[in-house]
Amino acid sequence: MLAIPELALAKSAPLAENHNPAIAPATKEHACYVDGIAEKVLCGKVSVAENPAKPDGKQLDIHYVILPAIKNANPEQALLAIAGGPGQSAIDNAAGFDRMLKEVRQFKDVLLIDQRGTGKSHLLGCEQLTTLDAFAINDELQDPKAEMAKCLAKIDADVSQYGSLNAIADFEAVRQQAGYKQLDLYGISYGSRMAQVYMKQYPQALRTVTLDGVVPMQQNIIVISDAIARATHLMLSDCEQDALCHQRFPNLSRQLIQVEAELKLKPKVMTIMQPKSGEPAEFTLTASKFLGTIRMALYSPTTRALLPYAIEQAAAGNVQPLLGLHALTLDGAGIAMGMHASVVCAEDIPFITDELAAQANATPTGKSMLHALTLACGAWQVPAVTPEFHQAVASDIPTLLLSGKLDPATPPSWGELAAVNLTNAQHLVAPYAGHGVAYQSCANELIATLVKQGNLTALDSQCLQKDVRRSFYLNANSLETLSAPKPSTAATSTNAGVTP
Numbered sequence: 001m002l003a004i005p006e007l008a009l010a011k012s013a014p015l016a017e018n019h020n021p022a023i024a025p026a027t028k029e030h031a032c033y034v035d036g037i038a039e040k041v042l043c044g045k046v047s048v049a050e051n052p053a054k055p056d057g058k059q060l061d062i063h064y065v066i067l068p069a070i071k072n073a074n075p076e077q078a079l080l081a082i083a084g085g086p087g088q089s090a091i092d093n094a095a096g097f098d099r100m101l102k103e104v105r106q107f108k109d110v111l112l113i114d115q116r117g118t119g120k121s122h123l124l125g126c127e128q129l130t131t132l133d134a135f136a137i138n139d140e141l142q143d144p145k146a147e148m149a150k151c152l153a154k155i156d157a158d159v160s161q162y163g164s165l166n167a168i169a170d171f172e173a174v175r176q177q178a179g180y181k182q183l184d185l186y187g188i189s190y191g192s193r194m195a196q197v198y199m200k201q202y203p204q205a206l207r208t209v210t211l212d213g214v215v216p217m218q219q220n221i222i223v224i225s226d227a228i229a230r231a232t233h234l235m236l237s238d239c240e241q242d243a244l245c246h247q248r249f250p251n252l253s254r255q256l257i258q259v260e261a262e263l264k265l266k267p268k269v270m271t272i273m274q275p276k277s278g279e280p281a282e283f284t285l286t287a288s289k290f291l292g293t294i295r296m297a298l299y300s301p302t303t304r305a306l307l308p309y310a311i312e313q314a315a316a317g318n319v320q321p322l323l324g325l326h327a328l329t330l331d332g333a334g335i336a337m338g339m340h341a342s343v344v345c346a347e348d349i350p351f352i353t354d355e356l357a358a359q360a361n362a363t364p365t366g367k368s369m370l371h372a373l374t375l376a377c378g379a380w381q382v383p384a385v386t387p388e389f390h391q392a393v394a395s396d397i398p399t400l401l402l403s404g405k406l407d408p409a410t411p412p413s414w415g416e417l418a419a420v421n422l423t424n425a426q427h428l429v430a431p432y433a434g435h436g437v438a439y440q441s442c443a444n445e446l447i448a449t450l451v452k453q454g455n456l457t458a459l460d461s462q463c464l465q466k467d468v469r470r471s472f473y474l475n476a477n478s479l480e481t482l483s484a485p486k487p488s489t490a491a492t493s494t495n496a497g498v499t500p
């Protein structure tokens with residue numbers, strides 16, 4: 001499962017006075033509020049057939065939100081921001097998009113669409129454990145196939161119709177109803193795959209594209225074990241090369257291996273204090289919970305900075321710091337697991353070769369993910385897409401690709417792979433970012449420049465080299481001070497095709 005970083009609430013801008021006159025709020029959209037944004041925005045919906053081959057059959061309402069431009073320079077255009085997952089709601093994350101795209105909103109509308117199966121667009125959700133149950137459960141004893149079968153039995157939908165191709169047709173229907181002649185795209189994580197599908201299916205509708213945390217069409221989304229191992233090694237290496245961190249945690253690599261090995265032999269069951277309430281609760285720490293918590297903490301520099309202390313304390317028998325990080329993962333990043341299954345069971349699991357399986361099974365986390373999703377897809381039973389789906393996108397649309405050097409899900413090499421047939425593209429690697437470069441660096445300003453200019457020529461990526469690293473926590477209450485010299489992590493940029 002891929003996920004975007006937690007999106008913080010943002011201060012909002014006033015409602016634009018000169019919003020696109022072609023969009024008549026009285027008939028197409030209406031003023032509304034969304035979580036995390038104080039001002040009124042515009043909400044709308046488009047009715048589409050659940051199965052495009054049966055246009056008179058069951059209909060779905062695809063909901064969308066427009067964050068109006070402050071001073072709309074081109075009412076016939078908007079930036080469409082596509083969420084990740086698969087399975088995240090773009091509208092639920094409106095506040096985060098609003099904050100990250102605030103420069104774009106100064107002159108252009110931002111369009112958010114709940115992809116079919118997410119948020120308000122016929123949500124395919126599965127029952128979530130309560131926090132107490134999630135703490136107590138031994139997740140390694142769960143039966144993914146049985147759990148997904150129970151979920152499927154409660155869903156009123158043809159789950160074979162919730163893949164990326166049908167969803168892109170929905171997005172195009174929204175664009176047409178909203179009256180935008182062209183879109184600038186921003187796609188994060190799985191949203192970057194959706195953006196590439198859009199480039200293939202409706203290139204005439206697109207003006208510029210930004211792919212952030214890139215998932216190439218040729219890449220199986222399940223096989224991220226190498227990326228996790230790489231990001232973990234970078235964290236350990238950064239701590240070792242930092243004088244204060246190494247002095248405080250001289251045996252960090254050994255302690256990580258030690259805790260994993262102990263938990264593989266036997267999970268630890270203990271009484272802990274809940275991070276939010278402070279009330280006592282039972283906690284079962286398994287190897288998969290331990291490694292999963294580390295993986296998710298690596299997504300953001302903020303949580304990454306806590307890992308050396310959390311690992312060291314876990315090795316000493318104190319899991320409370322690790323528990324705080326684990327608690328951040330309990331909502332599943334807001335992912336609709338039914339929609340998630342409809343995508344990965346059609347677009348990824350059927351294309352696992354023996355070589356890819358060996359690659360995934362080389363690490364405990366990769367092995368666990370592949371095993372669980374393979375079983376889950378046995379219950380979901382959706383047909384595979386055709387192999388052509390995974391062909392690299394070929395395009396001359398101005399395309400900016402963003403990769404975080406520290407990313408545990410979509411490493412920089414994936415950006416290179418996605419750019420192989422893009423003849424007007426630039427790939428930037430942010431040296432201090434994890435997953436979601438635009439949220440963790442000045443890349444949001446580069447996106448605004450790209451959208452304003454409509455080409456890559458004016459981009460100046462020097463700002464990505466600014467050292468914005470988070471200092472490692474040395475204990476529960478304090479950070480180290482930055483010390484020099486730091487490990488060499490200069491920003492890199494590669495151009496694919498036409499050099500801007």
